[in-house]
Amino acid sequence: MFKNTLKNWLLKLGVASFTLLIFLYAIFSALGIEYPPISRDMIGDKLLFEWFVVMAVILAPLLEEVAFRGFFTAKRWLRIISFIVLLVFIGLSFSYFALALLVLYIATIFVNDRSGKKHINTLLIMNAVLFAGIHYTAEDFMTSLGTIAILAQFGMGLILLWITINFGLIKAMLFHAFYNGLLMLLLFMALQYPSSKNHRIESENLVVEYKERAILDSNTSTFSSSANKDTLYIHNMSIGKAKPMLEQTNNIEEGSIWVENIPFMRYDFKIYTNNQKEVYHYSKELEQLLKQEELIN
Structure with missing residues (x-):
């Protein structure tokens, strides 16, 4: 099957990386181990879903292929552009982790050139490592669980x-766009056809009732409170979008980090106290309830 293709170990190792990821994820899920959020999950707080899809399906395949794989084409001008775009990528990441990987990558290029291309396989591996690493920060690897997500980007880097x-x-580029498009389709299906169940969770002083909403729901998003501020109403809004409003009304501490478990998911929330006190008295309880329900991390 692969008689007429080169570097087939890249494909095999890439597939093996995905297989290992699925295997580890299945084990962690079976053991009930909570999978930690990764920093790029917070993109759901900052972008509209439509723009996220455009970035994933069009911009990322175009720019990332030029930056990371353009160096391995036969055209010298494309190799130069590839390196320039890669430097821009690293600069925009504002990550010392990505910068460190770039230094190692450049060192590998230098060693490979000086050795007469004898270390090309090492360079290919380092390229895939850099491609995977730029999607994360060093903090994402503080736990063993946090490291397994990188297997997806590493495997995809090898395959590409x-x-x-x-x-x-x-x-x-086309394969990259197809892969990202498939992921976006799965995410869209989860967002457009959520559970219709009404949820209720409570603590000593606080009650949270919520329901998931379809992402294409035409109803407007609203945030309001009762006259005595013992009840908050959040309608058709993601947690990421609601958080700044909760900060403005002093219902949560400003600067606290909430990472949505399902980016872009919209909800209806009714948050109220069972003692007629204002909700903001129990901001920590609210955060703990949302974490307990695995809505945020």
């Missing part, structure tokens, strides 16, 4: 390198 080497950069 194999496609570039054997079929060209355009084919790699």
